Amino acid sequence: LSGILPIAVDAMGGDRAPAEVVEGARLARDEDGIDVVLVGRPEALGDTHGLKVLPASEVVDMDDDPGVAVRRKKDSSLIRCAEAVRDGRASAMVSAGNTGATMASALLRIGRIRGVQRPAIATVLPVPGSTPTVLLDAGANAECTPAWLVQFAQMGAVFFAERFGVADPRVALLSIGEEPGKGTSLVKETHALLSEPGCLSAGKFIGNVEGRDVMTEGVDVVVTDGFTGNVVLKTLEGGVRFLIDTFLTAMTSTEEARQATEVLLPVLAPLNDQLDPETYGGAMLLGVDGVCIISHGSSSSRAIRNAVRVGAEMARADLVGHLAAVVRA
C-alpha cells in the first residue's frame, strides 16, 4: 500500500506482547508490503527483523487506570503511537493494550474530528456466509445522548462502506422490538432523528432491530449505546465460546465420536476461521482525527497483521476525511 506513512504499532500492548506483536508487524511488512514502525522499549523487543523502532521507555499495563496512565506515562509506547499519528509520522496506530488507555491516548493526543461529539468503538462481528455486521458503540461511552447515537450511525455507515466496499449499507438501531415505539426514551428519540430525511448521507436507516438480528445478513450496521453494545459483544463472545466448547467436549467424548469428528474437520475448520474475530484485526475508534485500531488483548501475530492491514487500508481510503465530511454535513 503506497501513498501513506508507516503504521505505528504499540509493541508493548497486549497479553502476548512484545513477541506476537513484533511477529505480526513483520508479517504485515513481508506478506502485505506495509511499512511499519514498532513503538516500545528497544531492549525488550528481541529480534525486530530490521523493522524501524520508535523508542518509548514506559509501558501502560492492562489494569492501569486509563486517565492516570495517560497523565503519568508520557513516554509510554501508547502515547508515543498517538503522537506519531498526530505529528504526521504515522498514518495509523494499532494497539492490543489497555482499551481505555488507548482511547484516552488517541483522544488527548490526536483529538476529535471537528464536529464529532464523542468517538465510538466500532467492532466487526463475523457472520459466516455473509458480510459481517459492524456494531457501535462497543464500549467507549456507557451513557449516550440521541445526538451521539445519530453520529455513531453516520460514522458507522461510512466505515462499513469503506471497509467492505458496500455503497449503501443498512443501518439499524438496536431495540427490544421492531416498532418505533419500543425501547427506552433514548432509543425512541434516536429513532425519530434517524428517520428524518437526509439524516444519513451514506447508508440507509432501516429502523429497529433486535438482539437476534445482530448475527444475520439482514443488517450491516447496528447502532447502540456503549453499555448495551459492550454487553452484546461480550455475550456473543461468551456464548459462542461456550457453545463451541460444549460441542467439542461432546464430540470427543468417546472413541467412536472422536473418529467421526476427525472426518468432519475439513468442513468444520473453515467455520472456526470465519467465526474468529481475529480475521478482522480489531475494533476501530471512529471519530478521532486519525486511524486508531484497538485490537483484542489476546491478539496473536495473525490478529496484529490483520489490524495493520486494516489500518493501512483505512488510511489509504482516507476514512477520516470521509467521516469528517458526513459529520459536518
Next chain:
Amino acid sequence: LSGILPIAVDAMGGDRAPAEVVEGARLARDEDGIDVVLVGRPEALGDTHGLKVLPASEVVDMDDDPGVAVRRKKDSSLIRCAEAVRDGRASAMVSAGNTGATMASALLRIGRIRGVQRPAIATVLPVPGSTPTVLLDAGANAECTPAWLVQFAQMGAVFFAERFGVADPRVALLSIGEEPGKGTSLVKETHALLSEPGCLSAGKFIGNVEGRDVMTEGVDVVVTDGFTGNVVLKTLEGGVRFLIDTFLTAMTSTEEARQATEVLLPVLAPLNDQLDPETYGGAMLLGVDGVCIISHGSSSSRAIRNAVRVGAEMARADLVGHLAAVVRA
C-alpha cells in the same frame, strides 16, 4: 401435586394454539398428575380429553396493543386466566400469547405483591453441564431505577432458591467490567445498594459480571434493566440458533460428512435438549400477587407441559409468599 388449585392455561395464546396448548395441558394432567383448567372458546378447542374448560369468548392477538387489548377484550382467555388466579379458582396462570398483554392482565387483575415497585420477567437460561442462570428483568421494564433493580435481585434470589433448590444463590449485576466503578450511573448506584449488608436476605451479592459470564457456572442470578436483559436474551437466542444452523449446514454438506454426523447424533442430541429453553417452560413474572408464567410464543406441547409443572411447583412452594417476605423485609 396436591394442596393447590388447578393451573389456568390460556388455551388461545401462542403461535401453535389451541392444539399444542391443549395437548400440553393433557400431558401435564396425565403424566404429572396436575389439575388443569383450559381457558378459551370451547368450540375452538377440539377434543379436550375431559379437561375442564373455563369459557372466554375473546382472543388477544399476538400483535394487539397490550393496553388496548386489556381494556377492550374483557372476556378474553388471557383476562379470564388472570381473574381465575385473583378469585382463588386457580393457583397459577400460563400463557404463550402476547407477552405485553399477559403482563398487563396479571398486573391489572391480580395486582402487585405489597411493597413491589415493578414486576420483572425472570428467564431461565440453560447452561449445559451446570445449573441454569436466571436473568431478570428480561423485558418488563425498559427503563429502571436502582431501587427496582435491588428488588429484582431480591426476588430473583428467592425464585432461584425455590426453583432449583439452591440455598444461597449467587446474585450479580450485569455491567461492562467487574470493578464497581464500571457501567452506567444506574449500575453504579445499584452496586452500592446491593453491597450494603443485609440487602439480600436470600442469596449473596457477588458484584458485577460481564456478558461473557451469563452462560457460565460462575453465577446463578443476573440482574439488569429490562432493555439490556431483553437484548441479551434475544442476542443469545439468535447467536445460538445461528451457530447451530451454521454447524449443521457444514456437517451435512457432503456425503462423507453426513455419515460422520450420523455417528455423532447420540452425543449431540442430548446437548440440543439441554440447550432448549422449552425445558424450563417459560419465564416467570415475579412481583405480581400470584404465579404467572409467560411461555414463548412458539411453545410446543412439551413447553406448555413444563410451564404447567413449574407453575404448580411454584404455587406449591408458596413462591409468592416467599417473595412478599423478602420485599417487605
